[in-house]
Amino acid sequence: MDVWTYGSSISLWNPNIPTMKYNILVRRPDDLTAGWAQQVVNNHCPGATVSRLNIISVDTGTTTRIRLAIEHNGPATLPRRWFVKLPSLAWRARLITALPRLLHTEIRFYNEAARNVPLAIPDFLAAQSKPGKGATLVLRDVTECGAIAGSPDDALTAAQASLVIMQLARFHAHFRNKTDLVRTYHWLAGPVRRLEDQLGAALAVPLMKRGLRRAGKFVPSTIHAVAVHYARHRRRAMRFLSEGPQTLVHHDCHPGNLFWSQSQPGLLDWQLVRLGDGIGDVAYFLATALEPEVRRTHEATLLSIYAQGLKDNGITDIDTKSLLQRYRAHLIYALEAMLVTLAVGGMIKLETNYELIRRTAAAVKDLDAFTAIPI
CATH class of the missing domain: 3.30.200.20 (Phosphorylase Kinase; domain 1)
Structure with a gap:
């Protein structure tokens, strides 16, 4: 087996x-x-x-x-x-x-x-x-x-990242543009998801402030004010992030939720699965899984691999400019998730949390992500 x-x-x-x-x-x-x-x-x-x-x-x-x-x-x-x-x-x-x-x-x-x-x-x-x-x-x-389960602070190579990106493209293309997607998976967009969004909006500002305070040097000071502004308008931001082409998304695609067998990746931990914009998984993955220097060098190529993967799996209506803007915007959620994790405490090892904050903050700063979202 x-x-x-x-x-x-x-x-x-x-x-x-x-x-x-x-x-x-x-x-x-x-x-x-x-x-x-x-x-x-x-x-x-x-x-x-x-x-x-x-x-x-x-x-x-x-x-x-x-x-x-x-x-x-x-x-x-x-x-x-x-x-x-x-x-x-x-x-x-x-x-x-x-x-x-x-x-x-x-x-x-x-x-x-x-x-x-x-x-x-x-x-x-x-x-x-x-x-x-x-x-x-x-x-x-x-x-x-013999498979190897990943660790949240694993730093992947560009070659490993490309394998994950190709799998994400296949996954997202499989569920995209399905006319019965919402009806089939209505439980992913029902009252429980709305409750999650309401809780996120209600707690966004205090958790963001606490996370930024605890993160200290790992988040550039130039990001602090715009991050709190985002938290104050999180409901509007989430509406924007959820407006992309709908598919099934993992929504927690960091290295610790991967496993590897014979150099091929698989995905663990589906508790945040939902309907959403596939590029969000890509942004979350690249921001958390790559050292900033590796991401900067290979980011454009990896995004091209994702777009090509969608095309190879039957998705032809791809607007490259819009895809890049939405990629930048979704990086904000990756940073928010790591800061909220730190603010709550006790969910992952502290040193691992700091490392993921360092990586995601660098991605947000490099791509000026907060300007990609209309709040």
Whole structure:
């Protein structure tokens, strides 16, 4: 079996086996037991028995992420390394992510959308989501077959970046101009998304000010005033950023949400997935994944690769000038996301947060991004 699923998130699922009822909701890593794992296995291989479960690692950020080693007597196709996501054990991160129900959104993505995504993504094993009671997502750990999970502060080469850009172009082109896109994925643009936007607007100014204050030297002083002005008018800014050609977007495409197998990239962590402007993923990725010197040297070429990738996948109505302006404008969100992460605290390592702020601030300054958005 491949280390990832390509175009189908449930390749392990046998459609001839009736779906069984289970309750896999847990709140803490200590709740993960062999009996809990048995419920997951029963839905894939009835008759296989779990004999042991070992917790390999626990990492707490926007979610609590647990790597498990499972001993069972099932077939070789049934994974023995699992990756489990639970609501964050860090109260600040949990507060920020609970109301917009980000983990619930990711679970719905795997259940309803992932099989149509033409990207390498982890195999889906099981999930359960109950508003007010919690959410649990179980995936195959991509490292089981030798893939390497990225780190948020990885600095990619231009060659690696071009591979990611080509995959993003393929992904965005696949969903762009689909007449039934909004109807099919209405849950990505419904009340939960509006609530997220309202919270973002309400908290934008205090979080931006706190983030800038804590970032210190990592954000040029010339950016501070315009960043706060943007925060005051965030609702208008978000309307502008969402007006581009609509497609499915990842919306959190930084190096830590990548994995690599045989030098090819795949995407992890779909809790911010939404309908939006594809160039936003490109801006977020290039601003976070490249050292400023590498980005400055290769930025124009990488944007050309993206535009060509769209054309190669059937999208011909590309306005290069508009694409560049929207790329510049979307860089602002990349900086905002890193500053808000710093303002909230406890979601990623502090030194990593500073590094991503340094990179995104450099991109915003280099391309005078705040002048690209009409506020």
